[in-house]
Amino acid sequence: MHGRPRKPPTPEEEKAYDAKAAKLRSLQTQFLHFHHNQIYTKEALEVCAKLVESNPEYITAWNYRKLAVEHIVSSHSESDLESDPDCIKSIFKEELRVTERALAKNYKSYGAWYHRKWVLRKGHSSIDRELQLLQVFLKQDTRNFHAWNYRRFVAALKNRSDEEELQFTTDMINDNFSNYSAWHNRSVLLSHLLEKKVDGYFPKEKVLTEENDLVHQALFTDPDDQSGWFYHHWLLDQIVKIKTPLLVYTWPPHGSNLEVWVDGCLDVEGVNSSTITIESSMHDTNKDLVWKPLSTNNSGRAQAWVTHLSFLEEKLHFSQANPIKVTMGHSEGIKAVSDMISWGDKKFHSYEARPMESSQINFSNPLKNSDDNDLMAYKWNAETVANEISLFRELLSETDCKIGKLTLARLLTALDAMILYNKTSDSNEVVHFEEVLELYSDLMKVDPPHSQFYKDEYSLVLLQQLTSTPESLLRHCYHYRDSSPSSINSYICLRLCNLSLSRIGSIEQLLWIQMLDLSHNHLHSVEGLEAMQLLSCLNLSNNKIGSFSALEPLKLLKSLKALNISYNEFGAHSVDTRRYSCSSPLNHTVGADWNFGDWNPIDGIDFTNCWEAFSIFKDLKLTQLEIIGNVIAEENFKLFLVKVMPSLKWLDGVELQ
Amino acid sequence: MYQLLPSDYQGQEINRLTLAYFVISGLHMLGAADRVDREGAINWVLSLQAHAKNEFDLNNGQFYGFLGSRSSQFQLDDNGAWIPNGSHLASTYCALAILKTVGYDLTLLDSESILKSMKNLQQSDGSFMPIHTGAERDLRFIFCAAAICSMLENWSGMDKEKAKEYILSCQSYDGGFGLIPGSESHGGGTYCAVASLRLMGFIEHDVLSKGASSCIINVPLLLDWSLQRQAIDGGFQGRPNKASDTCYAFWVGSVLRILGGNKFIDEKALRQFLLTCQSKYGGFSKFPGQLPDLYHTYYGFSAFSLLQEPGITPICVELGITDVDAIGL
Numbered sequence: 001m002h003g004r005p006r007k008p009p010t011p012e013e014e015k016a017y018d019a020k021a022a023k024l025r026s027l028q029t030q031f032l033h034f035h036h037n038q039i040y041t042k043e044a045l046e047v048c049a050k051l052v053e054s055n056p057e058y059i060t061a062w063n064y065r066k067l068a069v070e071h072i073v074s075s076h077s078e079s080d081l082e083s084d085p086d087c088i089k090s091i092f093k094e095e096l097r098v099t100e101r102a103l104a105k106n107y108k109s110y111g112a113w114y115h116r117k118w119v120l121r122k123g124h125s126s127i128d129r130e131l132q133l134l135q136v137f138l139k140q141d142t143r144n145f146h147a148w149n150y151r152r153f154v155a156a157l158k159n160r161s162d163e164e165e166l167q168f169t170t171d172m173i174n175d176n177f178s179n180y181s182a183w184h185n186r187s188v189l190l191s192h193l194l195e196k197k198v199d200g201y202f203p204k205e206k207v208l209t210e211e212n213d214l215v216h217q218a219l220f221t222d223p224d225d226q227s228g229w230f231y232h233h234w235l236l237d238q239i240v241k242i243k244t245p246l247l248v249y250t251w252p253p254h255g256s257n258l259e260v261w262v263d264g265c266l267d268v269e270g271v272n273s274s275t276i277t278i279e280s281s282m283h284d285t286n287k288d289l290v291w292k293p294l295s296t297n298n299s300g301r302a303q304a305w306v307t308h309l310s311f312l313e314e315k316l317h318f319s320q321a322n323p324i325k326v327t328m329g330h331s332e333g334i335k336a337v338s339d340m341i342s343w344g345d346k347k348f349h350s351y352e353a354r355p356m357e358s359s360q361i362n363f364s365n366p367l368k369n370s371d372d373n374d375l376m377a378y379k380w381n382a383e384t385v386a387n388e389i390s391l392f393r394e395l396l397s398e399t400d401c402k403i404g405k406l407t408l409a410r411l412l413t414a415l416d417a418m419i420l421y422n423k424t425s426d427s428n429e430v431v432h433f434e435e436v437l438e439l440y441s442d443l444m445k446v447d448p449p450h451s452q453f454y455k456d457e458y459s460l461v462l463l464q465q466l467t468s469t470p471e472s473l474l475r476h477c478y479h480y481r482d483s484s485p486s487s488i489n490s491y492i493c494l495r496l497c498n499l500s501l502s503r504i505g506s507i508e509q510l511l512w513i514q515m516l517d518l519s520h521n522h523l524h525s526v527e528g529l530e531a532m533q534l535l536s537c538l539n540l541s542n543n544k545i546g547s548f549s550a551l552e553p554l555k556l557l558k559s560l561k562a563l564n565i566s567y568n569e570f571g572a573h574s575v576d577t578r579r580y581s582c583s584s585p586l587n588h589t590v591g592a593d594w595n596f597g598d599w600n601p602i603d604g605i606d607f608t609n610c611w612e613a614f615s616i617f618k619d620l621k622l623t624q625l626e627i628i629g630n631v632i633a634e635e636n637f638k639l640f641l642v643k644v645m646p647s648l649k650w651l652d653g654v655e656l657q
Numbered sequence: 658m659y660q661l662l663p664s665d666y667q668g669q670e671i672n673r674l675t676l677a678y679f680v681i682s683g684l685h686m687l688g689a690a691d692r693v694d695r696e697g698a699i700n701w702v703l704s705l706q707a708h709a710k711n712e713f714d715l716n717n718g719q720f721y722g723f724l725g726s727r728s729s730q731f732q733l734d735d736n737g738a739w740i741p742n743g744s745h746l747a748s749t750y751c752a753l754a755i756l757k758t759v760g761y762d763l764t765l766l767d768s769e770s771i772l773k774s775m776k777n778l779q780q781s782d783g784s785f786m787p788i789h790t791g792a793e794r795d796l797r798f799i800f801c802a803a804a805i806c807s808m809l810e811n812w813s814g815m816d817k818e819k820a821k822e823y824i825l826s827c828q829s830y831d832g833g834f835g836l837i838p839g840s841e842s843h844g845g846g847t848y849c850a851v852a853s854l855r856l857m858g859f860i861e862h863d864v865l866s867k868g869a870s871s872c873i874i875n876v877p878l879l880l881d882w883s884l885q886r887q888a889i890d891g892g893f894q895g896r897p898n899k900a901s902d903t904c905y906a907f908w909v910g911s912v913l914r915i916l917g918g919n920k921f922i923d924e925k926a927l928r929q930f931l932l933t934c935q936s937k938y939g940g941f942s943k944f945p946g947q948l949p950d951l952y953h954t955y956y957g958f959s960a961f962s963l964l965q966e967p968g969i970t971p972i973c974v975e976l977g978i979t980d981v982d983a984i985g986l
């Protein structure tokens with residue numbers, strides 16, 4: 001039914017429908033009688049054949065045929081077979097014919113294709129016959145996925161070589177570069193051939209280069225077609241691993257002012273006291289250190305890991321250097337979550353910390369390793385990517401192609417990541433932030449349906465750019481001095497306001513920040529902020545955050561004292577999108593300790609709808625909160641907040657009693 | 658109402674349960690639950706349940722779930738002869754979906770026998786046959802099995818680990834999922850994969866904001882593929898270079914919702930496309946300007962529910978039914 005174009009029926013057609021339906025019903029009644037009574041005569045099979053030929057989706061009928069065929073075959077005695085050796089063959093031949101007729105009626109019939117597979121598995125038909133049949137169907141519809149699936153089945157069953165099948169996809173692609181199904185099958189076949197190192201497919205470089213030429217041809221022929229681009233993406237991934245290298249940062253960086261504790265930041269799992277060693281004159285043993293992943297899920301993996309060192313006071317010398325050495329012990333224990341670089345037995349560079357150093361602004365340094373092999377691989381990868389880049393720049397100079405722009409932006413980003421990772425102090429290779437930003441703003445304009453996606457990407461690149469050098473970051477840093485005379489606190493505040501950010505990134509460069517202003521952006525979530533363990537003041541006002549559960553990462557910020565979430569969209573969406581997930585709020589895990597018994601309801605105020613806010617705020621130790629300018633922020637809700645957070649001193653600028 | 662379907666549907670007699678599911682669940686979505694004869698529907702659905710004769714029969718390899726309709730149900734044979742049992746995973750999914758939607762207490766069902774015999778359908782590679790007499794195995798039936806276990810709140814009916822492995826082997830080079838390993842990505846297959854993984858608890862809701870890098874599937878690639886399915890006319894297509902089709906607004910839209918990528922959908926354009934598929938008689942067609950059918954009507958309304966259209970009940974996307982919990986609150 002699904003998939004057939006439909007037009008309003010004429011009266012004649014209506015009549016024909018009725019007649020057809022009546023005929024079908026009578027066939028069905030007869031068939032059920034045969035099926036029920038296990039009658040497998042010629043007549044019965046013919047009725048069944050008529051039925052599946054007019055309704056190929058009738059699985060019961062196909063199953064009856066299998067039973068019938070098995071019954072007939074097993075009832076043939078040996079002597080029958082001697083007198084007529086071809087009788088079994090002719091039975092199965094008839095089955096092949098029935099499926100062909102059913103498929104002619106509906107080539108999307110799962111039941112008919114399945115029945116044919118059953119016949120083939122019994123050893124009947126020939127590869128030529130099947131390929132011929134497929135020829136017909138793939139000519140009718142070159143994207144027929146039943147036919148493509150069946151083709152893979154036949155090729156495997158009849159041991160047709162992958163090379164022959166690859167040639168078939170070449171023919172199909174040459175016929176029409178937009179045949180996505182053919183490209184897909186090509187990727188499956190080529191993977192096999194490369195994996196099995198078949199003659200001519202090893203070493204793989206030559207094959208992949210030729211393949212790349214083929215796909216370039218397709219891309220230049222019809223740049224707006226996705227088929228080639230998806231294939232290109234996959235192919236490039238086979239040629240060079242252009243995943244962003246795993247950058248491992250620690251904070252504070254080498255030679256920095258160390259106060260009481262140390263952060264490690266590893267995009268990994270398995271960080272513990274046996275994989276990371278910390279040596280210092282101030283504490284005795286490494287064994288008791290507990291490393292915790294900073295993550296809102298329970299995967300045991302995180303970008304940032306934290307351990308707290310307790311120093312013995314008598315050993316701590318305030319006026320002199322207290323060096324701390326961080327080394328990686330048994331690197332095998334630590335696994336990168338994403339397989340970006342292999343860890344092997346590489347070592348982390350150690351760093352020492354000294355107090356009273358110049359600037360409060362500290363850059364996290366990527367811990368990296370300059371292995372010769374790595375450098376070679378880097379050069380080869382960078383060169384390949386650079387070639388693709390110049391090719392696509394050329395393509396885009398002639399045509400305005402969305403997916404081409406996206407690919408170019410990604411290639412440039414990948415190249416930049418490689419450059420930054422492998423940068424030596426004296427190299428001055430150019431990075432392409434400006435070009436990438438331009439591509440994404442362009443995409444927002446030419447491809448409005450996906451503008452939100454591009455905007456997120458734009459935000460990430462912009463933040464990368466801002467944090468890429470101390471100079472650019474300093475431009476956004478401000479001193480904040482406490483106005484009260486008793487306080488001598490002076491903070492450095494990073495102000496990233498009015499940048500149209502819809503997403504936060506580059507957190508690894510910002511681990512040192514205590515005060516962050518993200519106001520006047522387009523943020524929906526604060527994902528990633530959990531890594532900023534020193535953060536004590538956060539301004540999120542004038543963003544687009546719509547649900548309290550989006551603030552979940554803040555629960556991990558143990559130093560957070562002041563939070564501004566004014567002028568967001570809390571309470572503005574009557575139906576929270578999360579309600580579309582199956583779990584009801586009341587059996588939601590975070591709601592488990594939501595016990596009305598403990599709550600002396602404040603005169604008739606119903607807190608039933610506050611479970612989401614409760615689950616966030618009960619774990620925050622805020623002294624200051626701004627929430628004005630949100631739909632939800634009426635008086636009753638404020639009363640609720642005061643009750644949930646006894647530590648709160650100021651609410652919306654008003655000092656609480 | 659399911660007895661008054663247009664003649665076109667008569668060929669689908671074996672799928673009456675499916676059609677009833679579209680009608681009843683659809684009416685609930687429109688807030689017209691009172692139009693359903695609740696008792697009648699419950700009794701009719703329950704009458705289609707296949708029962709094993711005894712405990713021993715549960716291990717005979719047959720599946721004792723629900724039959725698509727009475728034409729595949731045989732009268733009891735007094736002589737104890739072999740009785741074909743046409744219990745089908747899809748019919749069973751639809752039966753439970755109807756019962757859950759109309760608020761029938763599913764604990765009243767003999768779920769043990771459904772689940773115990775359903776296990777017979779799972780193959781060593783993790784996939785499911787839809788019917789014990791054999792038929793095509795693919796992701797559709799893993800989804801049915803997962804939804805059945807989820808609705809019955811009992812996972813003894815399947816080996817989740819094996820099912821997971823099968824699903825993962827269906828992710829294609831472009832990020833989408835084919836219905837079987839090695840096949841081309843497809844909107845329906847991708848829905849079955851992602852919804853099943855979500856129902857089984859292997860992926861979190863909104864993985865995009867909860868660390869896509871540690872997810873068992875390649876999320877960025879899947880996101881790309883899914884977003885590219887929204888075509889220039891605002892509708893969603895099931896595969897690249899295919900025409901937009903109402904139902905994929907639900908299949909692919911749900912995938913994006915589960916991943917947390919629905920914020921990247923151009924909702925305005927999608928709404929416009931869907932409206933061109935709405936018939937003047939009500940209901941939705943596959944393509945703009947055609948006659949509506951029940952299938953596309955149901956998924957058209959489901960898509961509008963994803964778009965949070967006022968007046969349409971929220972749906973539980975991974976089960977494909979109205980969000981009973983949300984209404985109950």
Ligand SMILES: [Zn+2]
Nearest residue numbers: 902903904943
């Ligand atoms: Zn459709």
